[in-house]
Each structure stands twice: as structure tokens, then as C-alpha cells.
Amino acid sequence: MTGRVAIVGLGPGSPEWMTPEASTVIAAASDVVGYGPYLDRLGLREDQRAHPSDNRQEMERARFALRLAAEGRAVAVVSGGDPGVFAMAAAVFEAIEEAPEWRRFDIRVAPGVTAMQAAAARLGAPLGHDFCAISLSDNLKPWAIVERRLRAAAEGDFVIALYNPASRARPTRVGDAFALLQGVKEPATPVAFARAVGRAGESLTLTTLGEADPSIVDMATLIVIGSSETRFIEGGARAWMLTPRAYGARR
Amino acid sequence: MTGRVAIVGLGPGSPEWMTPEASTVIAAASDVVGYGPYLDRLGLREDQRAHPSDNRQEMERARFALRLAAEGRAVAVVSGGDPGVFAMAAAVFEAIEEAPEWRRFDIRVAPGVTAMQAAAARLGAPLGHDFCAISLSDNLKPWAIVERRLRAAAEGDFVIALYNPASRARPTRVGDAFALLQGVKEPATPVAFARAVGRAGESLTLTTLGEADPSIVDMATLIVIGSSETRFIEGGARAWMLTPRAYGARR
Numbered sequence: 001m002t003g004r005v006a007i008v009g010l011g012p013g014s015p016e017w018m019t020p021e022a023s024t025v026i027a028a029a030s031d032v033v034g035y036g037p038y039l040d041r042l043g044l045r046e047d048q049r050a051h052p053s054d055n056r057q058e059m060e061r062a063r064f065a066l067r068l069a070a071e072g073r074a075v076a077v078v079s080g081g082d083p084g085v086f087a088m089a090a091a092v093f094e095a096i097e098e099a100p101e102w103r104r105f106d107i108r109v110a111p112g113v114t115a116m117q118a119a120a121a122r123l124g125a126p127l128g129h130d131f132c133a134i135s136l137s138d139n140l141k142p143w144a145i146v147e148r149r150l151r152a153a154a155e156g157d158f159v160i161a162l163y164n165p166a167s168r169a170r171p172t173r174v175g176d177a178f179a180l181l182q183g184v185k186e187p188a189t190p191v192a193f194a195r196a197v198g199r200a201g202e203s204l205t206l207t208t209l210g211e212a213d214p215s216i217v218d219m220a221t222l223i224v225i226g227s228s229e230t231r232f233i234e235g236g237a238r239a240w241m242l243t244p245r246a247y248g249a250r251r
Numbered sequence: 252m253t254g255r256v257a258i259v260g261l262g263p264g265s266p267e268w269m270t271p272e273a274s275t276v277i278a279a280a281s282d283v284v285g286y287g288p289y290l291d292r293l294g295l296r297e298d299q300r301a302h303p304s305d306n307r308q309e310m311e312r313a314r315f316a317l318r319l320a321a322e323g324r325a326v327a328v329v330s331g332g333d334p335g336v337f338a339m340a341a342a343v344f345e346a347i348e349e350a351p352e353w354r355r356f357d358i359r360v361a362p363g364v365t366a367m368q369a370a371a372a373r374l375g376a377p378l379g380h381d382f383c384a385i386s387l388s389d390n391l392k393p394w395a396i397v398e399r400r401l402r403a404a405a406e407g408d409f410v411i412a413l414y415n416p417a418s419r420a421r422p423t424r425v426g427d428a429f430a431l432l433q434g435v436k437e438p439a440t441p442v443a444f445a446r447a448v449g450r451a452g453e454s455l456t457l458t459t460l461g462e463a464d465p466s467i468v469d470m471a472t473l474i475v476i477g478s479s480e481t482r483f484i485e486g487g488a489r490a491w492m493l494t495p496r497a498y499g500a501r502r
Contacts, residue, residue, distance in 0.1 A: 016275070019364065021267035058496070082364075084371040086496075090379025093493040096484060103487030109372035111364050113270065113333075120335040121360035128341025129392075130400050132383040132409060141380075141498035145408070149381050152407025156400040158383060233347060236354030242344040245309070245337075247392035 003069030003105040007089045009082040009112020010038055013199035017113045025110050029076035033065045034088075038078050049073075058091040066095055066102045082114035086135050086163050115222040116161040119194030122204055124233065124240030126192065126224045129247060131159040136166070136173050143173070150177055154184040159230060159243050162223040165214075174214040174223075181225060185209055190226040192241055193217055206232060206239055254320030254356040258340045260333040260363020261289055264450035268364045276361050280327035284316045285339075289329050300324075309342035317346055317353045333365040337386050337414050366473040367412040370445030373455055375484065375491030377443065377475045380498060382410040387417075387424050394424070401428055405435040410481060410494050413474040416465075425465040425474075432476060436460055441477040443492055444468055457483060457490055 006025040011017035026032060032044060036052035044050050051068075053061050065077045079087035089109050096102045120127045132153045138146060153160045160181075165174040187210025195203045195218070205216065209225065217223065229247055233240040257276040262268035277283060283295060287303035295301050302319075304312045313328070320326045330338035340360050347353045371378045383404045389397060404411045411432075416425040438461025446454045446469070456467065460476065468474065480498055484491040 011270070014272075016272035017270050017362065019262070019268050019270060021265075024267070082368050082371075084368060084376055084378045086379075089371075089376035090493065090496045093376045093379070093484060093491055094495050096487075096491070097493060100486050103484060105487070107375075107491075109375070111268065111368040111372040113362050113364065114368070117333050117335060117362040117365070120333075120340075121362040124358075124360070125335055125340035125344045127335050128337075128344070130383065130385045132381065132404075132407075134381045140496050140500075145498050149407040149409065152403045152409070153383075155406065156383075156403025157396070158400065158403070233344060233354060235351050236347075236356075240344055240347070240358075242341065242348065244345050245341045245391045247396050249391075 003066065003072070004074050005065055005069045005092065005105055006076045006108045006110060007083045007092050008076050008078045008110040009087070010078055010080055011113040012081055012115050012118040012197055017118065017198055019110065019112060021110045022112060025108070026076050026078070028074060030074045031068050032076045032078060033061055033068070034078035038080055042078070058088060059095060062088065062091040062095040065092065066099070066105070069105055082112045083109060084111060085114040085133065115163065115197065118197040119192070119222040119224060122194060122197055123192050123224065124242050126226065126230060126241040126243055127159055127161070128243040128245055129159065129227060129229065131161060133161045133163060135163045136177055137164040138170065138173065146177070147180060150180050151184065154181060157227045159227045160225040162225070164219065165217045165221055165223055167219050174217050178212060178214045182209055186228065190230045190232055190241055192224045194222045194224065196220045197222070206241065254317065254323070255325050256316055256320045256343065256356055257327045257359045257361060258334045258343050259327050259329045259361040260338070261329055261331055262364045263332055263366050263369040263448055268369065268449055270361065270363060272361045273363060276359070277327050277329070279325060281325045282319050283327045283329060284312055284319070285329035289331055293329070309339060310346060313339065313342040313346040316343065317350070317356065320356055333363045334360060335362060336365040336384065366414065366448065369448040370443070370473040370475060373445060373448055374443050374475065375493050377477065377481060377492040377494050378410055378412070379494040379496055380410060380478060380480065382412060384412045384414060386414045387428055388415040389421065389424065397428070398431060401431050402435065405432060408478045410478045411476040413476070415470065416468045416472055416474055418470050425468050429463060429465045433460055437479065441481045441483055441492055443475045445473045445475065447471045448473070457492065
């Protein structure tokens with residue numbers, strides 16, 4: 001038994017940010033598996049089968065894709081952003097780990113621009129130095145590990161990108177995260193809420209850790225919290241967010 | 252005075268990974284500024300001016316680009332990978348911060364796939380959970396902050412991506428970093444050395460923290476060090492590296 005599965009990142013939404021590899025791999029697929037709204041934007045051909053799913057049930061989607069591949073289909077599993085960053089690549093490899101016969105499959109991962117990078121591009125250069133990416137979802141991990149990582153990220157004075165900050169099931173987690181960080185980082189730390197970058201309804205909100213109102217955050221928001229070096233550059237048509245390449249130069 | 256500067260990510264090397272936006276922005280530029288080997292691969296037209304530089308002197312390159320823009324040129328500053336991740340975006344915004352007249356310029360950042368994502372795609376799903384990116388370069392920051400961040404990343408049990416691990420000027424830093432991490436993380440922690448992914452001479456080395464030989468690392472290598480959850484999946488044609496979406500499920 002052999003099979004072919006490509007795990008493909010579509011980027012944050014704008015077709016400008018979808019790599020040529022992603023386009024090529026999707027064009028070569030007989031079957032495309034993914035969240036319905038992502039499939040809708042691909043303009044698949046009539047001879048390609050779309051298999052939409054909702055945005056949860058990642059393991060079921062991964063196993064379904066591998067079973068299709070075992071039937072000889074050329075399968076593309078699509079994710080927004082980068083499939084390797086809080087998206088489908090981990091689920092597919094977890095499914096492969098469960099089933100030794102799937103380990104011999106021809107698996108390809110096509111990387112993509114992830115939300116953190118799209119947000120950073122719009123903001124200026126907030127990730128110009130060392131940074132962390134943390135998902136606030138506690139569906140699959142205890143909240144205690146999120147807290148441990150937020151504290152460690154503050155202790156390391158990393159720039160912090162927060163993914164999956166809020167959902168109807170856990171609306172208070174982003175507030176909990178801000179309360180924790182407000183206890184350990186300076187109130188003047190620059191913060192950005194970058195919503196739906198590259199998609200309809202894009203907006204940027206620049207604020208500080210002391211003044212941030214996390215209640216405005218929704219699941220389409222990527223949050224960037226600065227290090228002690230991060231600052232806003234003002235005085236132009238708009239403000240930019242910068243974490244410089246040097247550390248400690250001002251001390 | 253006004254001017255236009257685009258700060259453009261070319262991706263890790265393969266044209267498959269360069270976004271349509273990057274291609275469009277470079278095609279629209281009258282002047283392209285960047286490291287010589289990056290310019291060579293762009294196939295610029297005769298009417299476009301290439302301004303190659305060496306890979307250091309980022310600030311001089313940034314100021315030069317802004318001065319060209321002030322003369323009315325349409326300037327693209329190119330970086331490998333993502334310009335926002337250890338690349339040119341921070342240098343350009345630092346130059347903008349220095350000179351208020353440049354703050355009114357029309358600045359655009361075009362994100363790109365960064366080395367960490369290309370490496371992750373080849374490895375499977377090593378960044379499937381929370382992660383940090385740390386540059387081991389101490390040209391612009393004290394080594395003490397690198398050590399502080401490595402310790403914090405270990406304390407937070409993040410997956411760690413290490414950029415700029417070695418150079419002729421500081422060949423021992425990667426060994427110092429491994430010695431530090433070997434003191435605080437399990438010897439069985441999966442480690443990958445991903446060299447020149449998407450370029451000539453691509454190679455992947457899978458090992459463990461206890462057995463890793465950092466002396467094989469060069470400046471073209473991106474290092475991924477797992478969390479306590481990261482593992483290799485073996486038994487197929489090749490091994491994969493997975494950090495699963497769940498945390499603590501095995502405890």
C-alpha cells in the first residue's frame with residue numbers, strides 16, 4: 001500500500017501570499033481536504049473533489065485524508081497560514097504515528113506565510129529579534145502549561161505572538177493571559193492586535209500592555225506583545241512597531 | 252519629500268517558496284538593494300538597477316535604500332526568508348526611526364517563508380506546538396541575553412529554533428548553546444540540523460540533544476530542538492519529527 005498526501009499552507013488569506021508550491025500541489029491533487037471556507041477560495045476544477053469539514057475535528061480530517069490516499073487518491077490537506085504552525089501538519093503526523101502502514105506514504109509539507117508574519121509585515125518589524133509563538137487554546141493542553149510558557153516568555157524577554165486567543169468556548173483566556181503578563185512585564189510594553197490580516201475586515205490596534213483591552217480580541221486576531229526593546233515609531237502617516245536587532249544598546 | 256520602499260522576503264531559496272507579492276513588488280521596483288547572491292537569483296530586467304552589498308552592514312544598506320527612495324526611486328530591499336525574522340525589516344525601521352523625514356515614506360513589508368518553516372516542512376511537524384526562535388548571533392546583543400533566553404525557552408518547554416548558529420567570527424557559540432541546553436533538558440530530546448533547505452546542498456540530520464555534534468553546524472543550518480513532547484516517527488521510508496498538538500497526554 002502506498003499513498004500520496006500533501007499538507008499545504010494557503011497563507012493568511014490574500015492570494016498574494018500563497019506560494020507557487022501551494023498552487024502547484026493543489027492543482028495536482030485529485031482530492032482536497034480542509035475547512036470549508038478555505039476550500040471555497042481555491043477555485044477547484046470540476047474533476048477535483050472537495051471534502052469540506054468544520055474547523056475542529058482535525059484528527060478525523062487527518063485520518064480521512066490518509067484513508068483517501070490509501071485508496072490511491074492524490075490528496076492535499078489544506079490549512080490557512082503555515083500547516084506547521086498550529087495547523088494540520090501535526091494532526092496528519094499524529095495519525096501517521098498511530099498507523100504504521102501510513103508511515104510508508106509519500107508525505108510532503110508545503111509551508112506558508114503564517115498569521116504572525118502577516119501581522120508583523122503590516123506592523124513594521126515587531127519580530128525583529130528573538131520571539132515566541134504561543135497558542136492560547138487549552139483544548140489540548142492544560143491551562144497551566146500556557147501560564148508556564150507565558151511566564152517563561154516574559155522571563156526571557158521574548159517578543160510574544162499569541163495565536164487562537166479567544167473563542168466562544170473560552171472567552172476569558174485572553175484576559176487571563178493579559179492579567180498574568182501585566183503582573184510581570186512593564187505597562188508601557190507595546191502591544192498590537194492584528195485582526196484578519198490579508199482578509200476582509202483587516203484592522204490593526206496599537207496599544208500598550210497597561211492599556212490593552214483584550215475583550216476586543218476574537219479568534220481572527222493575532223496578538224503581538226513586545227519585549228523590553230520593542231517600541232512604536234511615530235511622527236509619520238502611521239505608527240510602526242519595531243523590535244530592533246540590537247539588545248541592551250540603550251542601557 | 253516622499254518615497255517608496257518595499258522590504259521583500261524571497262523565501263528560503265527555492266522559487267517555489269517566493270510569494271506572488273514578492274515577485275510583483277520586485278517587478279515594480281526601479282532599484283533593488285540586497286545581498287549580492289540574492290540579487291543574482293532574481294533575474295532583474297536591464298532597466299532595473301541592482302545594488303549588491305555584502306551580508307553585513309545592514310544599517311548602511313537600509314540608509315542607502317531610504318536615500319534612493321528620497322530621490323524618487325521605487326526601491327525594493329530584499330532579504331532571504333522573511334524580512335521580519337532576523338532580516339532587513341528591523342534595520343530599515345531603525346533607519347526610519349533615526350530620520351524623521353523618512354517616517355512619511357510609503358513603506359511596505361512583503362512577508363516570506365522563513366528558514367524555520369522550510370526546515371519544519373522537510374522534517375514533518377516539529378513546530379506543531381508552542382515554539383521560540385532565537386538567533387545565536389551576538390554581534391548586536393550580549394551573549395548573556397542569549398543564555399537567558401535559552402534557559403527561559405527550556406523552562407517553558409518550548410520547541411526551539413536556532414538561527415545564525417555559527418560563523419567564522421564566533422565558531423564556539425553553538426557549542427556553548429548546546430552545553431547550556433544539555434544541562435537543563437533531557438538527553439533524549441530530538442534535535443534536527445536542517446542545512447540549506449530549498450537550496451543546493453540541502454541536508455537533514457536527525458539526532459538527540461545528548462548525541463548531537465554541534466561542530467557540524469554552519470551558518471546555513473537551522474537547528475530545531477524539541478520540547479519534552481517532541482518525538483521521531485520511525486518505521487517508514489524516512490523518519491519524521493513531530494511535536495503533537497496535545498501536551499501532557501502521555502503523563
